[in-house]
Amino acid sequence: MDWLDQQQQNFDSLQNFGPRLWDGFLLTVQLTLVGAAMAFVIAVILGLMAGSPNLWLRGPARIIIEFFRGTSLLVQLFWVYYVLPLFGLTLESAFTVGVIALGVNYGAYGAEAVRASLTSVASGQWEATVALSMSWTHKIRRVIFPQAWALMIPSLANLLVHLMKGSAIVYIVGLNDFNFELDQFRRVTSAWFSYAFVGLIGYFAFALVLTQGMRLLEVRAKHRLGQGLSLREILSPAPKVPTSGVQPGGAS
Amino acid sequence: MIPLVPFTADPVPEPTGNVWNWDFAIEIFPDILRAFLEVTLLVTVVGTVIAALLGLVIAILLRVLPRPFAFVLRWAANFIRMTPLVVQLLVLYYGFTWMDPLTIGFIVFGIHYATYMSEVYRAGIDSVPKGQWEATKALSMSAGRTWRRVVIPQALRSTIPSLGNYAISMFKDTPFLFVISVAEMVRVAQTIGAQTFRYTEAITIAGLIFLAASYPTALLINRLEKRLAYAN
Numbered sequence: 401m402d403w404l405d406q407q408q409q410n411f412d413s414l415q416n417f418g419p420r421l422w423d424g425f426l427l428t429v430q431l432t433l434v435g436a437a438m439a440f441v442i443a444v445i446l447g448l449m450a451g452s453p454n455l456w457l458r459g460p461a462r463i464i465i466e467f468f469r470g471t472s473l474l475v476q477l478f479w480v481y482y483v484l485p486l487f488g489l490t491l492e493s494a495f496t497v498g499v500i501a502l503g504v505n506y507g508a509y510g511a512e513a514v515r516a517s518l519t520s521v522a523s524g525q526w527e528a529t530v531a532l533s534m535s536w537t538h539k540i541r542r543v544i545f546p547q548a549w550a551l552m553i554p555s556l557a558n559l560l561v562h563l564m565k566g567s568a569i570v571y572i573v574g575l576n577d578f579n580f581e582l583d584q585f586r587r588v589t590s591a592w593f594s595y596a597f598v599g600l601i602g603y604f605a606f607a608l609v610l611t612q613g614m615r616l617l618e619v620r621a622k623h624r625l626g627q628g629l630s631l632r633e634i635l636s637p638a639p640k641v642p643t644s645g646v647q648p649g650g651a652s
Numbered sequence: 653m654i655p656l657v658p659f660t661a662d663p664v665p666e667p668t669g670n671v672w673n674w675d676f677a678i679e680i681f682p683d684i685l686r687a688f689l690e691v692t693l694l695v696t697v698v699g700t701v702i703a704a705l706l707g708l709v710i711a712i713l714l715r716v717l718p719r720p721f722a723f724v725l726r727w728a729a730n731f732i733r734m735t736p737l738v739v740q741l742l743v744l745y746y747g748f749t750w751m752d753p754l755t756i757g758f759i760v761f762g763i764h765y766a767t768y769m770s771e772v773y774r775a776g777i778d779s780v781p782k783g784q785w786e787a788t789k790a791l792s793m794s795a796g797r798t799w800r801r802v803v804i805p806q807a808l809r810s811t812i813p814s815l816g817n818y819a820i821s822m823f824k825d826t827p828f829l830f831v832i833s834v835a836e837m838v839r840v841a842q843t844i845g846a847q848t849f850r851y852t853e854a855i856t857i858a859g860l861i862f863l864a865a866s867y868p869t870a871l872l873i874n875r876l877e878k879r880l881a882y883a884n
Binding site for chain 1: 738745842
């Protein structure tokens, strides 16, 4: 009976604390999506540079990629937080600090996925663009990237989940994200109820939404290349099962 | 050993001309290196051993358990894999207050990465040719003997590079132990910064030690991967 009373109390606190937790959750969602957008831009730029035959582009890209992949996320977070201000670059909000750290760290990982998928585009496609004397932007935009995009989505989906999980550390520089609010909630309930019951399930639900979203993107990208069903066919009442490389577990 | 101060988000330092001081960097280097050797490496090694063994157990269980149990186990593994390590550390830290934070680190890193490694083993087990399974049946080998003598030895060979890559990932995740106040390298570096108001040297040294340890290992694993691919 004691335990049940405790749970009753916990759920009551959950109702009172709910709006704060929800705000924190939304901040985590924002942090993840904005961080992922930044990571994606960095990944595409560095990935294109790293896949280039020109040493002056490839060399710097490789150094940047290996540097950000080799040092740890928390080190980069502290670096942005403590060291960048010394160079006169003061970031006014913890949100910006978090977005930059997540963006450069996972952007470097993403660059490897972009580079690998660019090299997996059939060499005949590259040769054809040369034969048609397409400009660089034209060939990347219209021929190579759409094909590489379909190939890179599964790895990017994994990285997106990693980024989401990594965002839980950003509270350390003073961001009131989901993890921070969970800590506050723990003080009025218990670690198990707050972190395990509310927190892990909240993060898990978000991760599932992210992976399913990436799956839909992959279906669309493949359909545009003439492979597989369209999104409309899949989302129709009698769906056929799509073939997707995105695993529900987010494992590579 | 430098005493730990409780972490609070410190005020952002003012810009000064004096960004890097070599004398100070040399003075604090031994403390940071010691934290690396005594805590960071220890957690990585113990965590990897637990993850490698537990991952294999999970991969085998997923194959041999009856469907409903395998389904539950698969989603439990997905759940652990898709939720933040930081939150998992905090659950055990505040949930089992009697437990030593370092032990919590071993357990959480071991289990979290076991769910990743089980996927690697699964792929390895799947890559064992069907004929091998049929042959063990034809020779009427017991299930245990089939796994021990035929399947696992063949499955393991191709998994080593991927397991190594996950070990490196784990290594780079060890700073998350910061949140449960284990004196690992980044925590020590941050503490030095908080006490002296000089963060640049300490945090940069920590980053460079990570780079110096992980990059050569990654290159080595890459070469091993190519060799194994060539051997096949």
